[in-house]
Amino acid sequence: MEVNTRAFKAYDIRGKVPEELNEELAYLIGQAYVQLFKPRQVVVGYDIRLTSPALAASLIRGLREGGCGVIDLGLSGTEQVYFATFHLGLDGGMMVTASHNPEEYNGMKLVRAGAIPISGDSGLKEIEKLLISGQCKREKSSSGALGSYRKINIMADYVQHLLSYIDPSVLKPIKMVVNAGNGCAGPVLDELESHLPFEFIKIQHQPDGTFPNGIPNPLLPENRLATAEAVRKNKAAVGLAWDGDYDRCFFFDERGNFIEGYYIVGLLATSLLSRQPGAKIIHDPRLTWNTIELVQQAGGVPVQSKTGHAFIKERLRLEDAVYGGEMSAHHYFKDFAYCDSGMIPWLLVLELMSRKNKSLSKLIGERVAAYPVSGEINRRVTDARKVMEQVEKNFSQGAIAIDRTDGLSVEFGNWRFNLRSSNTEPVLRLNVEARGNRELMQLKTEKLLAFIDGVGL
Known part of the structure; x- marks a missing residue:
């Protein structure tokens, strides 16, 4: 039987239900995961989507019939699957979720032991190949025994x-x-x-x-x-x-x-460096000046990484960095197995507000004025590569630095921009920032967008 693998993306599995992701495919993914990674025990969780429980049940069946034991978290957040994987010392974790995608979508995020992500270049493509090749058999393990099953509550x-x-002793009744x-x-x-x-x-x-x-x-x-x-x-x-x-x-x-998530990155970096001076902080290339300045002022070492959770997590481990942040509101912590969390950031920020007795606007107000930003702006184009070549040709004269860590970053004395293409669609993403001059930032943003619109059709 031919298997539809359109739901396999660069970092995870994500597609419309049932045409791109369904219970049969979920079952086969469980089988392929066992065949490829040989886990003894993994954790599975699922989000609130109406299709999630059935997809998770089929995934669990595929895992167990492959001989793998399963710990079932039931309804949970992605980071609870990460936490259970490293906290319980399991061989992997699988989360059924489509996060912020439309209602008709669902998907999966996969990790191996230590909550290390499984993405396109670290196992996801191999799972896809097993499905396409038909080598993933719909049969029980060689011993014929089902893997164990246990439903637990790890919330406490x-x-x-x-x-x-x-x-908690410094917190105020905010x-x-x-x-x-x-x-x-x-x-x-x-x-x-x-x-x-x-x-x-x-x-x-x-x-x-x-x-x-x-x-x-x-x-x-x-x-x-x-x-x-x-x-x-x-x-x-x-x-x-x-x-x-x-x-x-x-x-x-x-x-x-x-x-903007960009300013939260600098805030969290400062907070964590106050406890671990000299530590490394990972940031993405889209917006950088505020983060670099705050990290250096706090005695830390800023390290730039390509955008995307798989790249950030890999660089965090390589550098043994204490924290990594992306302007898209993903925040990664060494003590959370280098994974992203949506709960740790606000706890740290409210602790900082309590310690400094300052409002959030006061904590970040000076930084917003010092480094005004455009926010990420998307433009649909017919040929992203050609448009980027034209942008570089027309907007790099007099630049003091050009960087290609992720897309094209061009830096001048008082403003800079990053232009990068989407992994999944013909879209360019633009970010512009300036030094203390909102009007200059807005002017340069308008000029770039007008140029992209002119050559991108």
Whole structure:
């Protein structure tokens, strides 16, 4: 039987249900995972999507019939699967989720022992090849025995681990709006609430796979309104919102203003370097100046890595860095097996607000003024490579540095930009920043976009 593998992407598995991802394919993925990695025991979790429980059940069946033992977390966030994998010393973990994708999608994120990611160049393509070749047999293990099965609740251990990143004794009774987007974050917030002095104003809190308030993706401006309005209405000190599997956390200040993830990277780097001076901090190439300056001021070593969780995690391990951050709101921690977490960042930021007795807008206000940014702007083009060549030809004269770590980064004395292409579609992504001059940043952004629009069709 021919197997459709269109759902296999660069970093994970993601596609429409049932045409690109279905229970049969989930079963085969479980079988292929066992055949390729020979695990003895793995953990499986799933998000709130209505199709997730059935996909997870088929995945578990494939694993067990391959002879692998399974620990079932049930409804959980992606980072709980990461945590269970390294905390319990398991051979791997598999999360059924499509995060912030539309309702008709689902997917999987896979890790091996130590919560090391399995992406295109570290096993995902091999799983795909096994499926295409037909070498993945629908049969039980050579011994004929099913792998063991155990359903557990790891919430208490996970919450204690989260709390280990902060000193609860310094925390102040901060009022905060928390918007789980009807995703998986709600139950974790409920558990953390009893350990913290914060006042939780909960909106879109209950897990609900029908997405009554839309797909939880706070990167979309229209999805920020509910959090911003709730902050202003309740006179809260901070607003927090998560995507569906809550591996990304988004911040709003006391005025309800959305905070670009770029500035949170610098804030978290400063906080962690105060405890581990001299440590390395990993950052992506899209926006860099604020992060580099803050890391160096705090006595740390900034290290640039290609964008994307697999690249960042690999570089974190290589450098033994204490923290890595991307402007897209992915934050990675050495003590979290170099994985990304959507819970650790806000705990650290609220601890910082408590220690310094400063509002979030005061903590990041100077940095926003010092390094104004465009935010990431997408443009659809017919030939991304040719457009980038034309941009470099027309916008690199007089540059003091050109870098190709990820796409094209061109740096001048008082402004810089990064232009990179999407891995999955004919789209270019532009980021521009300047030194203390918002008008210059806006002018250069407009010029770049007008040029891309002119040559990109």
